[in-house]
Amino acid sequence: MRNGVNQLKTTLPDGRVVLFNQHEHIAYTQDYSSATPENPGAIVFPNDITDITQTLSVANQNFTPVTIRGAGTGKSGGSIPNPEGIVLAMERWNSILEIDEENHMAVVEPGVLTKTLQDAVKEKGLFYPPDPSSLEICTLGGNVAENAGGPSAFKYGVTGDYVLGLEGVWGNGQAFSLGGKRLKDVAGYDLKSLLVGSEGTLAVITKITLKLIPYPHYIKDLLLTFNTVQEASRCLRQIINSKVQPVAAEIMDRTCIDAVREYSKDSDSIPDSGAYLLLQCDGFTLESVDTQMKVMKVCAKEYNAQHIMAPQTGKETDSIWALRRNISESLKALSTHKESHDIAVPPNMIPNYFDYIDSLNTRDSIKILAYGHLGDGNLHVNVLNLGLNAEEWFDEKLDLEYELLKKAVEMGGSITGEHGIGKSKKNYMDLMFSATDKLHFKLIKNLFDPNNILNPGKWI
């Protein structure tokens, strides 16, 4: 392993390979998950494709682990390096290569921040919908690697729905170019989709062609409060049955709301409530948006909403969305430890899943809560430590983790809706996949990365 790092030092041009230094490079040892940080042997900052193919070539010769890294905002430990391995840092590949207004497409390097692209295309009247909460600090390459979602996925789909083309280098060192500036293409097996969500285990992505859509002309938001999350969930089902398709339908339970009220020291403008349902709709005309808003308000009344708040100014809208964005920070302030999962279930099972969470909440020392993408059935389930010592907490959280994930799968869901398996969920693959499935995954991995140099020790 060490050999690989040393050989790279002499192979690549000066400055591309930096030996790991705990003091300077602490950020490269971890991501936004609670997985244990690890120290790599070196960090490679490639300048061009040759740097990447040479890195992979040396790694293949020496069986040196290579962990590709965007901004390290992943929530499943996917970009935590192997001890003494290489971090392939793509953060400098941050150019928007083209915004093709005629075709409604963008061509970007993987290190471009999601928000940077959204802002750039919005100026041209175009829209790149995928909006993970970390959009201001996460990279499009990471979004592709994880097939990231976000609130707008309810109407507009996830990252993979916008990927038209990918260029890069497979783990075996072969360069590839899959898809491109074409909206339809059914030639050959769809290796592009195989790569989306592959969590850095198959290839290094160097260029991404993304589909854009016209920026929605009118957008409105609506905040509803309910006594219970179950009521809020049923209200949304009714909205959907009325054939309204909200852009986003985000839910927050009482614990989240209390935490945000306390964290923001604002219990006046944030009403006390059992559940918040934050809705957004858009359309080509103001009238069509207002009609959708009207339907949603009717459903809200029918399902006993306590408050119906439609922000009138940009500032009011921002403050409503700030509630949602501040949850994670507010919860951290509330507890000594916090573990976050992102289960997905069939959307109509959400009330039952909330019931299940209620049934587990029997102690003061530990608290389970959920918020997130109600429309897609994708919840961020958090477990908070409110009084256990570290050892008790560790045992408890493992037990609860297993139960929470198992229940999602039993309901027909997934152990991860948008964060990926990475390191954090690798022990739970058996909940979803048969021995044959896992064998097929391994054989595919082996095909593109025969020496298992790309992100070893993660889920595959």
Next chain:
Amino acid sequence: MRNGVNQLKTTLPDGRVVLFNQHEHIAYTQDYSSATPENPGAIVFPNDITDITQTLSVANQNFTPVTIRGAGTGKSGGSIPNPEGIVLAMERWNSILEIDEENHMAVVEPGVLTKTLQDAVKEKGLFYPPDPSSLEICTLGGNVAENAGGPSAFKYGVTGDYVLGLEGVWGNGQAFSLGGKRLKDVAGYDLKSLLVGSEGTLAVITKITLKLIPYPHYIKDLLLTFNTVQEASRCLRQIINSKVQPVAAEIMDRTCIDAVREYSKDSDSIPDSGAYLLLQCDGFTLESVDTQMKVMKVCAKEYNAQHIMAPQTGKETDSIWALRRNISESLKALSTHKESHDIAVPPNMIPNYFDYIDSLNTRDSIKILAYGHLGDGNLHVNVLNLGLNAEEWFDEKLDLEYELLKKAVEMGGSITGEHGIGKSKKNYMDLMFSATDKLHFKLIKNLFDPNNILNPGKWI
């Protein structure tokens, strides 16, 4: 090979295996492409999963080719059997197992006709958008195998965008269940997407879970005529630049229009013109649809449209769409031979591609024309024989085929936008794929179907 058929006869229950009989089973020898028909040794009509796994098991033991067949409406020869091989006829698997109104999903067997599902879900206010022209006679299993598109793909995407779950049996005999009733799921490699568009070369699909959306409340159509297809194409680019997203944007060139006028003996209601642009838009309110229509009409005038026709009744709408639907039949009536390709190019390259077609149209004996999905950049390019003898025609069409496909790829496009490679395009894979790409395809094929029993002799 023969051994496989004989062994199946004794293995499967009575009535499941029918020996091929030229008289009764002629339909099973071909599809809707111009590829040469072949006589299989037997046709298997499976009743349940066991019949399928046994068929694959016997085929694996005897290296007997198995060609899975839906309704045989494919346009690339994908369901043409191997001589003496087995046709696995899925046409009786035609139950809609569930329309899940709460989750906006449907669970179907692969033999359900596309239109049957569309009609069934429309009754519940739901919409299954993918609409290949053959939707009244093609199956959803075939649509998944080919990743079929259609006019509505411009706004709503292709079949693969609606596939949430697939169940079936890999060529190696292992059963699988991929995805399910969940809108978000990033666990493991995306084998479901690998299977979509795999043209019956990897697995037998036995159950499909599809995403539905609310049925659009209001739909309107607009027929524009222009002097040239180039003008029509530029008009559509302007509509899109005005941030209107039509559901469909279909184009027909002069030859198509002349053929339909002649075929339908209706030169009164079908105006003489160089190009038709057939647009559809939809929305949540009538007002939003009318606003889109207004924008489209402004663009039409700006780009010198000759006629602007907005049908006012259902009958008028049907007759406008009949123009588009009757093209293929009308062209057949016009020529002794007809060869159809479905190239895709970056949408803004369409005018250039039409220029290229013009440049090839230098003789009276052979005519090249194009119609289809202008919005996606996906054209059905047809070559008509208007006077060559069979031998001359064969040579000419091969030359033209190569040139037409090569040009699409040179423009950044694909040799097939929605019909698949099958038998018809297998010799043109080199235009798009490197030796490494093709090796990767073969290794993937080998992983799931190691004895190469599923649809051998096609593109892979």
